Amino acid sequence: MNERAVLPTSTRGVALTRYPEGELQESDFAVREFDLPEVTQGSILVQNEWFSLDPSSRIRMTAGESTYFTPFALDEVLDGWAVGRVLDSAHDDFAVGDYVHHFGGWREYAVVAVPDKDWYSPRRVEVGGGIDSRHHLGVLGPSGLTAWAGLFRVGRLKPGETVFVSAAAGAVGTLVVQMAKLMGATVVASAGTDEKVRHLVDDLGADVAFNYRVAPVLDSLQAAAPGGIDVYFDGVGGDHLDAALLQLRAGGRVALCGQIAGYNLKGDDRPGIKNLFSAIEKGLTLQGFLARMYFDEFDEFYREVAEWLARDQLIFDETIIEGIDASPAGFIGMLHGTNIGKSLVRVTPRTS
Amino acid sequence: MNERAVLPTSTRGVALTRYPEGELQESDFAVREFDLPEVTQGSILVQNEWFSLDPSSRIRMTAGESTYFTPFALDEVLDGWAVGRVLDSAHDDFAVGDYVHHFGGWREYAVVAVPDKDWYSPRRVEVGGGIDSRHHLGVLGPSGLTAWAGLFRVGRLKPGETVFVSAAAGAVGTLVVQMAKLMGATVVASAGTDEKVRHLVDDLGADVAFNYRVAPVLDSLQAAAPGGIDVYFDGVGGDHLDAALLQLRAGGRVALCGQIAGYNLKGDDRPGIKNLFSAIEKGLTLQGFLARMYFDEFDEFYREVAEWLARDQLIFDETIIEGIDASPAGFIGMLHGTNIGKSLVRVTPRTS
Numbered sequence: 221m222n223e224r225a226v227l228p229t230s231t232r233g234v235a236l237t238r239y240p241e242g243e244l245q246e247s248d249f250a251v252r253e254f255d256l257p258e259v260t261q262g263s264i265l266v267q268n269e270w271f272s273l274d275p276s277s278r279i280r281m282t283a284g285e286s287t288y289f290t291p292f293a294l295d296e297v298l299d300g301w302a303v304g305r306v307l308d309s310a311h312d313d314f315a316v317g318d319y320v321h322h323f324g325g326w327r328e329y330a331v332v333a334v335p336d337k338d339w340y341s342p343r344r345v346e347v348g349g350g351i352d353s354r355h356h357l358g359v360l361g362p363s364g365l366t367a368w369a370g371l372f373r374v375g376r377l378k379p380g381e382t383v384f385v386s387a388a389a390g391a392v393g394t395l396v397v398q399m400a401k402l403m404g405a406t407v408v409a410s411a412g413t414d415e416k417v418r419h420l421v422d423d424l425g426a427d428v429a430f431n432y433r434v435a436p437v438l439d440s441l442q443a444a445a446p447g448g449i450d451v452y453f454d455g456v457g458g459d460h461l462d463a464a465l466l467q468l469r470a471g472g473r474v475a476l477c478g479q480i481a482g483y484n485l486k487g488d489d490r491p492g493i494k495n496l497f498s499a500i501e502k503g504l505t506l507q508g509f510l511a512r513m514y515f516d517e518f519d520e521f522y523r524e525v526a527e528w529l530a531r532d533q534l535i536f537d538e539t540i541i542e543g544i545d546a547s548p549a550g551f552i553g554m555l556h557g558t559n560i561g562k563s564l565v566r567v568t569p570r571t572s
Numbered sequence: 573m574n575e576r577a578v579l580p581t582s583t584r585g586v587a588l589t590r591y592p593e594g595e596l597q598e599s600d601f602a603v604r605e606f607d608l609p610e611v612t613q614g615s616i617l618v619q620n621e622w623f624s625l626d627p628s629s630r631i632r633m634t635a636g637e638s639t640y641f642t643p644f645a646l647d648e649v650l651d652g653w654a655v656g657r658v659l660d661s662a663h664d665d666f667a668v669g670d671y672v673h674h675f676g677g678w679r680e681y682a683v684v685a686v687p688d689k690d691w692y693s694p695r696r697v698e699v700g701g702g703i704d705s706r707h708h709l710g711v712l713g714p715s716g717l718t719a720w721a722g723l724f725r726v727g728r729l730k731p732g733e734t735v736f737v738s739a740a741a742g743a744v745g746t747l748v749v750q751m752a753k754l755m756g757a758t759v760v761a762s763a764g765t766d767e768k769v770r771h772l773v774d775d776l777g778a779d780v781a782f783n784y785r786v787a788p789v790l791d792s793l794q795a796a797a798p799g800g801i802d803v804y805f806d807g808v809g810g811d812h813l814d815a816a817l818l819q820l821r822a823g824g825r826v827a828l829c830g831q832i833a834g835y836n837l838k839g840d841d842r843p844g845i846k847n848l849f850s851a852i853e854k855g856l857t858l859q860g861f862l863a864r865m866y867f868d869e870f871d872e873f874y875r876e877v878a879e880w881l882a883r884d885q886l887i888f889d890e891t892i893i894e895g896i897d898a899s900p901a902g903f904i905g906m907l908h909g910t911n912i913g914k915s916l917v918r919v920t921p922r923t924s
Contacts, residue, residue: 279849288822288853457848470640479849492844496809497631497831499860501640506858508851 230255232544233297233327239283249548254297256331263333264314268304271325272357273551273563300325303353319347321356328567339512358562359536362511367395368521369514370475374507375451379404387455389416391562394537396453401425408444412557438463456480458491465495476508537561543568582607585649585679591635601900606649608683615685616666620656623677624709625903625915652677655705671699673708691864710914711888714863719747720873721866722827726859727803731756739807741768743914746889748805753777760796764909790815810843817847828860889913895920
């Protein structure tokens, strides 16, 4: 208990200083020092090693946009997924030195409460034997569960079927492509640069991939899957979804996972979906979902994916941003597609 | 067989003379005399008593619009649902005098082939005991199955839930409202005139109804169902669907049944759906369907609905159009919402 004296009482962290109008800018953020609360009964102090940058956080940067994602408070430290080691614990389930996955990201140190077990509760994780702490933010964490639940639960993908994956070079998309191949599906993928397209085919095993910036999505999709598709894993919305609706076969499914095409736009400026008539005549199902809706299947997901990892059957793509100060630029870059795979911020321990 | 001499060899019928640009006009139709084919082995000759006018026929009046609904050929007699009596039969399952429900509508007499049993095959129907032949076009036919399957299979409506029904005074909507009440749901309905709104509440039992032309749909829906809705039965698309997406509760379902808001519009002029992000954060399911996709449940549907009818628990609303010559105007009127319930054309037997 003597060591308490050397525990940090403040942390560097990232805050939003205003709600952006239109495109998000670096000047909408500030990296500042924040006081840390006391480690009261039932909470833990964590030193973060990594935190992740996730597109859905963009939704929380617009006030009044959503009733389900609470907007971030201005000038307070943001939150998001992170992984680190316990420095101090006032909860029986956590010991100093444990690795934990938790929701106190965008900062160096976090004091997090441990509520009843739910999606946002801190979770002890294993590290070693080929598994790095940052894997729990991606392939073995929220991104992995999103890919797995979207493909196998929402999309009900079956071996031999064809799946179209948009935003395929992103954190979730790179996993969707590989999981679909592992289960024996044909994979058509889209991304926004030729480099990503090559990576999807050469490294991740997509059967066909195209750069959506080169030609209308519908033309590229028809050329890539002339016989149609059975499942569309949608991380984009807009023209991608409209094209998929036309190209889906009777009985096809859409897993609605993200709408990055509209995240920087407000209400009426968002691209409207015009081809839903196609859902009627082909009996299509579109289902929206978030990883947390499949939290009760987390253990099954984890077992299955950990086995793929152990057999070296899954690549965990990542784009690493060095240090908290670079995280606002990294987040904006991710929204514009400069990343491949999971965007992770490496938290550099302070030397003082 | 002697009677063959007096059987008709031609019929009056309705043809489309051109594919309309934009709004459909009466001048796009012609009522003409058409030769009847021979009654060859496996087919029957029917004298129609009634044929129905169905919004989905509008889709077939635009060339190249859909790959699933074949466009009507110009200058040939249209087809659609009809009910009548067998005048001549070259099929063992049908005898002269039988009532049949079949797809040779928009005409006085029809020679129809009897293929393997499918959705479009002629079907022998019972008449009498309170059931009129025209009931088989509506409450006991395609409209009834659409309402039943959309509510109970696609929408998975449960007692105590709240359902929002648009185009509620139409052929399908009037049945959806009543079936939902019969199973113990709360019903919010929208229609396009105050008269329809009164009818929905006073006669059909809707808990709340509103005229969508009076105020923005979202405002009216929020006022009508401040606590949200569980199921949306969509016959409209456009602003109705966008409003419903915002007002649906977590886990809500949308039965996509029709898009009458877009039927007179082409491609890019159609209203785009902007609020699909709401499906992601609430885990909503949108499923398109056509009655024929539930053909294998027809017997179960029929049993259940016939029982409601026998107990006088269902009103079959109808708008009757007198004679084939009035059918083009009746069809256009229905697209503009001048009807209540099923639009039926009474075929007047010729006196000659």
